[in-house]
Amino acid sequence: MTRIRKAVFPVAGLGTRFLPATKTVPKEMLPIVDRPLIQYAVDEAVEAGCDTLVFVTNRYKHAVADYFDKAYELEQKLEKSGRTEQLDLVRNILPPHVRAVFVTQAEALGLGHAVLCAKPIVGDEPFAVLLPDDLIWNRQRGAGGPGALRQMADEAEATGASVIAVQDVPPAQTGSYGIVATGDFDGRSAPIRAIVEKPRPEVAPSNLAVVGRYVLDGRIFDLLEKTTPGAGGEIQLTDAIAKLLAERPVHAYRFQGTRFDCGTHLGLIEATIRYALDHETLSDAARGMMQDALSELGVVDLD
Numbered sequence: 162m163t164r165i166r167k168a169v170f171p172v173a174g175l176g177t178r179f180l181p182a183t184k185t186v187p188k189e190m191l192p193i194v195d196r197p198l199i200q201y202a203v204d205e206a207v208e209a210g211c212d213t214l215v216f217v218t219n220r221y222k223h224a225v226a227d228y229f230d231k232a233y234e235l236e237q238k239l240e241k242s243g244r245t246e247q248l249d250l251v252r253n254i255l256p257p258h259v260r261a262v263f264v265t266q267a268e269a270l271g272l273g274h275a276v277l278c279a280k281p282i283v284g285d286e287p288f289a290v291l292l293p294d295d296l297i298w299n300r301q302r303g304a305g306g307p308g309a310l311r312q313m314a315d316e317a318e319a320t321g322a323s324v325i326a327v328q329d330v331p332p333a334q335t336g337s338y339g340i341v342a343t344g345d346f347d348g349r350s351a352p353i354r355a356i357v358e359k360p361r362p363e364v365a366p367s368n369l370a371v372v373g374r375y376v377l378d379g380r381i382f383d384l385l386e387k388t389t390p391g392a393g394g395e396i397q398l399t400d401a402i403a404k405l406l407a408e409r410p411v412h413a414y415r416f417q418g419t420r421f422d423c424g425t426h427l428g429l430i431e432a433t434i435r436y437a438l439d440h441e442t443l444s445d446a447a448r449g450m451m452q453d454a455l456s457e458l459g460v461v462d463l464d
């Protein structure tokens with residue numbers, strides 16, 4: 162498979178779990194320490210070699226488009242007041258060689274439908290899908306490795322297969338994920354034999370769950386066009402992948418890194434704690450703060 166250049170970010174969801182914040186702020190704009198969730202996913206795609214980022218939004222999500230747009234007035238003010246560090250931050254949201262494209266998903270018909278909305282931009286070449294809720298961390302200071310998508314893009318390029326990120330989840334949680342059945346693992350990857358969206362634990366083929374990173378053959382668009390509503394009455398990406406399996410190889414990939422489910426309150430809290438503890442300038446203070454909080458609550462005596 163040729164190297165992926167395009168990445169699709171489905172960001173049209175309502176984010177109801179994070180109401181009331183998401184009444185006005187898209188969930189992708191919620192910050193983990195010092196950057197919004199979407200920035201982490203974008204950085205991962207750019208690191209994997211993508212230069213065209215396709216955001217599938219809805220008509221209420223201006224904040225995502227504004228974030229990647231040039232902010233003339235803000236830049237002028239920062240420039241005038243000599244705040245060069247902040248100016249750099251605002252100017253370098255995306256590297257100069259990367260372009261952002263926005264397409265609208267007019268109706269919330271499911272993840273598969275959202276991805277299909279990107280077809281006119283992607284064409285029939287291989288591409289990535291990143292769900293920004295799933296934050297994958299492989300950047301610990303002093304011990305970081307390549308991001309999950311970069312690892313998957315390498316695998317896709319080397320094998321010619323589509324590649325889907327997976328991780329083991331507790332069997333009781335299969336109903337929250339796409340679940341795969343695979344052949345034997347060779348290192349981090351195994352051929353997928355079957356994939357099913359959100360099966361109940363009693364009928365799940367395994368407890369190996371799909372995490373929000375995909376490298377997909379462009380053929381998936383034709384298959385999505387023929388996909389009818391599945392689990393939850395939505396057009397599911399998982400169902401189109403099930404069809405792709407019959408035609409072309411698709412690999413499950415156990416990426417290196419830690420995944421935080423930032424679509425839940427606890428996942429967002431966990432990611433915040435971990436990023437803060439690893440942060441270049443904030444880590445010492447954050448550590449002290451957490452120790453104080455835990456000992457004040459009598460949870461642990463750390464002295």
Ligand code: G1P
Nearest residue numbers: 272295337338339371372373399
């Ligand atoms: C989506 C996919 C599911 C996948 C999950 C990963 O579900 O449909 O197959 O396992 O993302 O986060 P959602 O979380 O949008 O319901």
